[in-house]
Amino acid sequence: MSDPVRTELTVNGERHDVLAPVEATLLDVLRTSLSLTGSKRGCNHGVCGACTVLLDGKLARACLTLAVDVGERPVITIEGVAGDTGFSAAQRALIDAGAIQCGFCTPGFVIALTDLFARDPHPDRAAIRSALSGNLCRCSGYVKIVEAAERLAGARA
Amino acid sequence: MMDYVAPTTLDDAYRALAAEDARCLAGGQSLVAMMNLGLVSPARLVSLRRIDALRGIAAQPDGALRLGAMTTHAEIAALDVASAGASLLAQAARVVAYPAVRAWGTIGGSVAHADPAADYPVALVAAQATIETGSASGGRRIAARDFFRGLFETALAPGEIVIAVHVPAGPPGGRARYEKLSVVAGDFAILSVAAIVAETAQVAIGGCAPTPLFAMAIALSDTALLAAGQELARQSNPPDDHRTSPQYRRRVLPELLRRTVRAAQELS
Numbered sequence: 001m002s003d004p005v006r007t008e009l010t011v012n013g014e015r016h017d018v019l020a021p022v023e024a025t026l027l028d029v030l031r032t033s034l035s036l037t038g039s040k041r042g043c044n045h046g047v048c049g050a051c052t053v054l055l056d057g058k059l060a061r062a063c064l065t066l067a068v069d070v071g072e073r074p075v076i077t078i079e080g081v082a083g084d085t086g087f088s089a090a091q092r093a094l095i096d097a098g099a100i101q102c103g104f105c106t107p108g109f110v111i112a113l114t115d116l117f118a119r120d121p122h123p124d125r126a127a128i129r130s131a132l133s134g135n136l137c138r139c140s141g142y143v144k145i146v147e148a149a150e151r152l153a154g155a156r157a
Numbered sequence: 158m159m160d161y162v163a164p165t166t167l168d169d170a171y172r173a174l175a176a177e178d179a180r181c182l183a184g185g186q187s188l189v190a191m192m193n194l195g196l197v198s199p200a201r202l203v204s205l206r207r208i209d210a211l212r213g214i215a216a217q218p219d220g221a222l223r224l225g226a227m228t229t230h231a232e233i234a235a236l237d238v239a240s241a242g243a244s245l246l247a248q249a250a251r252v253v254a255y256p257a258v259r260a261w262g263t264i265g266g267s268v269a270h271a272d273p274a275a276d277y278p279v280a281l282v283a284a285q286a287t288i289e290t291g292s293a294s295g296g297r298r299i300a301a302r303d304f305f306r307g308l309f310e311t312a313l314a315p316g317e318i319v320i321a322v323h324v325p326a327g328p329p330g331g332r333a334r335y336e337k338l339s340v341v342a343g344d345f346a347i348l349s350v351a352a353i354v355a356e357t358a359q360v361a362i363g364g365c366a367p368t369p370l371f372a373m374a375i376a377l378s379d380t381a382l383l384a385a386g387q388e389l390a391r392q393s394n395p396p397d398d399h400r401t402s403p404q405y406r407r408r409v410l411p412e413l414l415r416r417t418v419r420a421a422q423e424l425s
Contacts, residue, residue, distance in 0.1 A: 002159040022159040022202060023192055045190035052257055058231075059257035064189045068161045069182060069204050112256070133342040134255020 007068050011036065012080030020067050027051045027062035030077060038078035038107045042136070049135035052108040053077050059115050059134075078107035081114055089152060090114050097148035101139035108135045113149055122153050163204040167211075167318070171293040173203045174316045181205055181318060183227060183266030186258045211265065211320065220326035222246075223289075226265025226319045234259060241327030241353045242284040248335035249280035249351065255343045265319040268304070271311045271368075273396075274345035278305050279363030280335055282371050283351035286324045292317040305368040328355035334421035338364075338413060340400055347400050348410060350417040358382070358418045365395035365406045375418075382418055386411025 004019035009026075011034060018033040027044075030036045030053075042048035044063045051062040056073035082088045087095065090113040100106050109132065116123055116131035123131065128149040137145060164170045173179060180199035182188055183206075191197045205211055211227040214236070222243045224233065233250035236243060253259055253267070253276050267277045268288060281288075281301040288304045290297045293316060304312045313319070327333065337349040349363040359373035370392055375385040390410045395403035 005161065022161045023198070025189065025193065044193045046186060046254075046258060049255070049257065055261070058260040060261055061186070061257050063193060064186050064258070065261070066161075066182070066185060066189060066202070069163070069185065069202075069206065071163075115256070130342075131256060134257050 005068060007070070009034075009067065009070055010072075010074045012076060013074075018067070022066070022068050024067050025063050026053070026055075026060075026065040026067045026070055026075065029067040030062060030075075036077050036079050040104055040107060042104070047136070048105070049108040049112065050105050052111040052135065054111060054115065059112060076111075078110055081110060088114065090117060090149075093148040093152040093155075094145065097144050097151060099140060099144035099148040105135060105137045105139075109137070109145055113152070116149070117152065123149070124153075125150060128153070159199065160201040161204065162201065163207050165207045165209075167208060167291055167320075168293075170203055170205065170208060170318060171291070171316060173201070174318070175293070176201045179203055181266075181269065183269070184229065184262040185266075186254070186262035187266065187270045187272070205265070205318070217323065222324045222326075224264055224322045224324065226268075226321055227263050228265075230254075230259035230262050230264070230267075231256075233264060240324075241331035241333040241355075242286070242324040243326070245280045245284050245327075245333035245335055245351055245353060246277070246286075246324055248333065249276040249337075252276060252335070252337050252339075252342075258343075264322055268322065269311060269313060269319050271305055271309050272345070273308055273367050274349075274364045276335070276337065276346065276349060276363070279346075279349050279361045279369045280351045281322065281324070282369040283353055283359060283361035284324050284327060284333075285359070286322055288312075288319060289321040289323060290317050291320045296320065298323070302369075302371055308367040310367075327353045331355040332421045334417050336413060336417040336420065338409065344400075348406050348413055350410075350413050352414070352417045352421050354418050354421040358385075358421075360385070360389075360414055360417070362389055362393070362410060362414070365390075365393040365403075365410065367394065377418065377422075379415060382415040383411045386414040389414070 002021045040050035042050035054076040178200035182202045212225045230250045236247040346364040358375040362370040390407040395406035
C-alpha cells in the first residue's frame, strides 16, 4: 500500500476529509473511513453490483472508482437515498413486495431502481430488467424484485 | 508506493507518463478491477478525466465521426446516428457490461485495454475505423486492424495515449448490425459479430481469437455467408474458458455471421 494522501469527498451532501492510499477505492473509503457500510463489498471487481452508488448523479461501481479520482463529483450512497423520510419509494416497494431476503444485494438494487425511476417514472418490464442487469441477487431469483419495480411503475400515475 | 496525478492538458499528461511504470487511468472499469485483483500495481496513475481535449463527439468533413477517447459507453449508446459505421459502434456500446459500467467506462480505455472478448474492437475493425493517438513525439492515425496486435496488446508505444477514434460512415446505403452471444446480459462475449452490409458484407468476429477476425466483400447468399463463416472459423483460435469450448465457438460462428447479416438487412 502506498502512503495515504488527503482526499476531499462529498458524500450524501456532507464534505469529508479522508486519508487514503492512491489504490483505495471509493468503496474502501465509504466503509472504513466514513463508516457508511450500506454499500457492500461483494465481488470487488465490478460484476455483482452490491457496491453501486450514484456518482455525479450517475450509477457507479464504488469498487471500480478510486477515491482519489472522485474529486468534486458528489457521491450518494444508500444511506443518502431516503433523506429524512424513513424509506424512499424504491425501498418501500421492495419491502411491500417481499423482495428482500438476506439483504446483502438490496442497497445496490435500491440505487439502480432510484436511478431508473429518476429517468423514467413508468418503465416497462424490459426496461426494468435492463436497468437491473448489473445487480446480482443470490436469494430471490429476481422475480419479486422485478415485481416491486413494476408495482412502483404502475403506482406512479 | 503509488502516485496519482490528474493533468488538465495532453502535454502535461505526456510528461507525467514519462515516469517509470506509469499507467493511464480513464474510466477505471477494467484497470481498477485488475488492481483490486492484484494483477497490476502501477507506480503512477495518470488520470485523464480532466483533459478536455479527450472529450467530445464531432462529425468530420469526410462523414466520419470522431469520438474523443474519454467518451463513455453510455454516450455512444445514446448516439442518434444515421451512418452505418456509427450505428454499429452505438449498438456495440449498448451491450458493453452493465449500466453502471457504461456510465463511466470509456472507448479510449476499452480500446487501449484490448480485451479479445470486448465489444468495441470488433465493431471498430468491421467499420474500418482508425485510432488517433498522441505522444510527446507527435500523433499518429492507426487502422483498427493494425492497432489490435494480440491478447491485451496494441500498437501503442510507451507514453502514447489514445486521443480519439474515427469511425467512417461506411458504404452508401450501408446497414449495420452488432450481435453478441453471451451467457448472461452484460458478460463478455462467447462470440460476437459486427457487420456492415450494402452490396456485399464486411464483418468482424470477436471472442474467438486474440484480435478480431475480419473479412470483406462477402456475397449475400446463405451459401456465401456460411462459407465465409467457415473460413473465419478455420482462421480462428478460440479460447477454452469457463464460458464454453473452442469447438462450440467454431461451430456457431458461421450461423451467427449469417444471422447478423440478415438482421442488418431487416433494419429499415
